[in-house]
Amino acid sequence: MRYLPLTPNDRQDMLTTIGASSIDELFVDVPEDARLDGPIRDLPMHAGEMAVEAHMKKLAKNNSAAGDMPFFLGAGAYRHHVPASVDHIIQRGEFLTAYTPYQPEIAQGTLQTLFEFQTQVARLFGVDVANASMYDGSTACWEAIVMARRITKRGKAVLSSGLHPHYVSVAKTMARFTKDQLVSEAPTLEAATDGADLLDQIDDDTSCVVVQYPDILGRIADMSVLAEKAHSHKALLIAVVTEPVALGAIKAPGQMDADIVVGEGQSLGVGLQFGGPYVGLFGCKQKYVRQMPGRLCGETVDAEGKRGFVLTLSTREQHIRREKATSNICTNSGLCALAFTAHMTLLGEKGLRDLAMLNHKKAVVAADRLAQIKGVSLLNDSFFNEFTLVLDKDTRPIVRKLADQKILAGVSLGRLYPDESALAHGLVVAVTETTSDEDVEALATALEGELA
Amino acid sequence: MSRYYTDEHEWVDVEGETATVGITDYAQEQLGDIVFVETPETGAELAQGDDAAVVESVKAASDVYAAVSGTVVEVNDALEDEPALVNSSAEEDGWFFRVTLSDKSELDDLMDEKAYKAFVDGL
């Protein structure tokens, strides 16, 4: 057993030192009838690398990998090219196999990268501060709603219909137990976002308005008016960004006076990975910093006056504040945050802007091409790298059928909103730097075939 | 003006109907470097024993209970920028908040300076 260094002789020697005659003696506290006598049946015995690799490869093979075919899925998870050096960096054993930096003198590597990560996220979002990561965008979104409740001492959150339906589901699950009131509706297939409708929902009981930017249908709208209205009622504006690359092209939510900005950081460095692990981004205005969930890294000096970094403001957290903590989160998404920050550092501002424009322009060209197909129309006036097509048929069966033909066509709104028949003709299509012109043509041809 | 103490290590200065509340020098020494004080909002109605404030060191957060019932009329804003005042001057400049007393009889159960000193010596 290649991971276990003790030899039978070692074990015997150690038992002698302990003063036990057998291993069983060390398990005396386990009641007799709860002890298993041999290895658990129904499970295989240990295996070497070759056998395990063969088993796993067989499972892996039975999936259609995005890189092997035309691929257009987004809706909260995006396929971007990750530079080779990012994976090298996160596989440095000193990063990969370190624990949470609770002993800062021997964890400056992790801590400094977190400080750089926090700064990058804050600047990207246009807010004052950001934390050291959450699990993912959807849990970060709920945490933001809870934080707004703590700040405003109100329990009514108004959710935009453009918020990712899975994020809405997560919030609904939690709100049922916490007794928060959520106002939310399914989106309608229109070019305009629901900003105007949301204005009327904001009142003196409202803790926050939650708006996705760009939204689930890819639409982009200025949030300044919402911020102003929310603030006039002493409520907060929470912006949700599921595609951080967009912020290399469009204004940051903080520039429109959002109070809390959360997001999914998976686009940079992390990869698709069938949904996880991803990395939740969480930033806010300075004045709310003590209400934030999660870990924060801060700058200080050591006993010799040298600059160094530590985890700070920990009294917000579960290990100190227990039931009064701002959140129960402990393990976060550290290594994904490292991947995010390394990718961002490799891009730099110019690279990020170029990447964003490349995504956007490619999406514009693709949208126009696909909209030429008979039976297809483009919903959006504005979008970043993702837009919604309205087909003259149910899209979910078409998406399934095209997948069988090795074209991953996009996310059907039928998949996201199984109970909303009004949305059944919607198809959300994402185009990134990894999408080729041939891919777009392949999709166009296939759709033409289905709609003819 | 008379000063009272609680067994939760708070001091209360009473002047007419107003009481000023803070934590004792003994308490600040036990807590170590104070990094943050969360004071109540002015206008808050406190009943004796309610959570009134939180005082934080790097690795601990301690609740400060309302030593007496009353309405908060003033909080010590200086603590926001300089929590270290609680360490350097716990029983004067490091006061937390002022209330108008709603039940002066509560004071009868508190300790005077001598009793508090004896209490601390016994810890």
Added chain:
Amino acid sequence: MSMLTEGRPTKQEENIIAPDSGALKTHTGNRALMVDEPLIFETGSPDRSGVDLPAAPSAESRLGGLDRDEPIGIPGLSEAEAVRHYTRLSRQNYAIDVGLFPLGSCTMKHNPRLNEKMARLKGFSDIHPLQPVDSVQGALETIYQLAEWLKTLTGMPAVAMSPKAGAHGELCGILAIRSALEARGDAREVILVPESAHGTNPATAAFAGYKVEDIPANASGRVDLDALKARLGPDVAGVMITNPNTCGLFEPDMKAISDAVHEAGGLVYCDGANFNAIVGRVRPGDLGIDAMHINLHKTFSTPHGGGGPGSGPVVFSEALEPFAPLPFVEKTEEGHFHLVEEETAEDHHESSFGRMVAFHGQMGMFTRALTYMLSHGSDGLKQVSEDAVLNANYVLRSMEDVLEAPFAKSGPCMHEALFSDNGFANGLTTLDLAKGLIDEGYHPMTMYFPLVVHGAMLVEPTETESKAAIDQFIGALRSVAERAKAGDELLKSAPHFAPRRRLDETQAARKPILVWQEPEEYAEAAE
């Protein structure tokens, strides 16, 4: 002959007296391999990049007039600089790959590299969570297989795979408990949690809307069964018990606790963070529990990554199974893998408490954990827990004459050994001892947790340490412990040899600097 005099012996000449190297100052402030690294904001520039991109096609932009005009302030580095930046930083970190990492409750075992390789197979790493299920049958089968392993190892009938870490798993379990109680019209309000519990337990119960009350411990560091029974009643929704507990001890009354809670109408959550001590030897399902999370990043060797990500699947009893969250994987009779998502007309899972997370959980951790399980097999996992417990008891018995082990008299420990700071002289603390261990080349143990022991030190060597490695560690720990008891002043300023001396956490918390600011702003802030 040709007199070549360029080659020199490297042996230091005799009679040269080296000064105390601590007093030597270098021009750079660096010390050979110990090299400081500036922030990217100090070395990078917004127009430098380590990525080459093709030109964008020409097209009118359609950004709704919201173009980002102002500078963002994100510096870039070339690839060469970036690799060096992160490599230099990495060398300021301690890690399992560097040495024994005895953090109690955290199970810092070796992270096999086969796991990493398997997680990167494109069939796992390059698939989208919303692909049609027919195009991801292998991924769904992977989740299904891992679920089967977890159910079999725990002896529980169901498992929820989507929770993102241990604390998220706790939330999953508590929400299921609350749903089950509400389904029978029983609105109970209190969750009981032992004082020794991890902070996530009370935080989770509160996050789910419960009031939290303490359960007292008895003198041997276990739950006080009588006190617990006395507190049970119609307002108690359930208990959260860690087993093995955070003192590194098995709760021998676990079955009796479960029975008592059930009898009083409540449900039992078990914190399974310490499953490593019993995996393959004890099935929690035999102890009457209703839900338990398993930290794949502890017991099943997925890397901690400097703080995450983790994965926290939750096994359920029959009573809680109907309330398990969405989505989950089902296998049809034809061997097809089906994903049960939001309730639709066809799916009959009305009682599920709903979705906890956007997608299906931590796939990248599932592939690693399954790889690990297949590598060890049923026999290997049993050996894992035996060796983990053996190593911990070996540390316990090798240390107890120097460090007070408050519960050691009552018998063996499980996978971790708990000590207190009783007997330290001259005001020295657990923190000082920990920093002294850093100078000896070790990451310290968990300190000041659990809260029930003064100056707690919780040592978990794990099964992947050799006897030689543990002997060396014990030598170091004994030495530092003896210095603490002798009142060695030098411990108060330890560590002396780490990349940084003690860091001023008070300053960090009083005037938090959480993002980098241009130096001018520094100057202003200091005024």
